[in-house]
Amino acid sequence: MFSGFGIRAACAVVLAMSLAACGRNGSAQPAAAAAAIPVTTQVVQTTAWNDTLQALGTAKARESVTLTAKVSEIVQEVHFESGQDVSAGERLITLKGDAQQAALVQAQATYLEADQLYRRQKELADQQLVARSALDTQLALRNTAEARVRQMRAEIGDRSVRAPFSGVLGIRQVSPGSLITPTTVIATLDDISRMYVDFQVPEAALASVGIGNTVTATAAAYPGRQFEGTVQTIDARIDPGTRAVTVRAEFPNPDRDLRPGMLMDVRLFRPERQALVIPEIAVVQVGRDLFVYRVKADGSVEQAPVSAGVRREGKVEITQGIAVGERIVVDGTGKLRPGVKVAEAEPRPRNGNGAGKAPQPARQG
Incomplete structure (x- = not known):
């Protein structure tokens, strides 16, 4: 028979084992949950x-020219101001041409005399009163005089510098009375109503670039602003040194914010897929x-x-x-x-006390 002490000891052992088992079963699920x-x-x-190709390019005017004179002469008049808009054919400067004007008057007089003499001899030749060879000689003299008139008019025309196309002028570099030569810069003229930007595209990406592809560009002068354009031309040759092809994009520029020479960060959007x-x-x-x-x-x-x-x-x-x-x-x-x-993960709360904060772990005693 068991004594009272033995029975109590056995019950204590059984109770301890039961509590341990319960503890193990109860902690199994939290441990599993913590592992996830x-x-x-x-x-x-x-x-x-639609992926993009990124490159750097320089803005260029649609048309651009440095204005100079054809001859060396004194500036008589300047007909423009710096930054002025001009139309095609508008006169910009006039050079002195007194000698050419006098030579033109002389050439015109010579031509009129030769022409009148030719007409008289032609009437006589029709009546067979003058040899035909004399009439031919007089015709040659008249044509020579006419050519001299045209030459003098061309020389006078060279003393007027005109705008070859419509655009905006740069800073004026000459003044009335100054002597200019064919190497003297009068001003720059740019048509900036539309701008070109040339940039390089790797040879490997050439097949995905086509005329009309959308292009965006940014400039440091206008942070956060994008300019939109399209691919206009793809060069016919690939540079053997860089293995890249030059692509030209055209950008509308109605506000004239883009200026020739600007560095542009260009992104070319290839076809969507x-x-x-x-x-x-x-x-x-x-x-x-x-x-x-x-x-x-x-x-x-x-x-x-x-x-x-x-x-x-x-x-x-x-x-x-x-x-x-x-x-x-x-x-x-x-x-x-x-x-x-x-x-x-469950979305974190964004409103109320402690929004967006992760729960703090309990402190262990």
């Missing part, structure tokens, strides 16, 4: 995507290797090596490594390792 790391995931899908695009924060880079965390059917994650294409506005194109329909971790990759289980 809260993350944000996303199912990979295709979306419309379907691509796998994910948030850029989902891609983890270790050295030169890129990977994403792919969620498996059992809730654990694995590293999936990927190849990335173009990045733009916080998104990146994935060219290989994952497929449509697979679930990947977007936010929370910094606390993951292969094999751990994950769970979809």
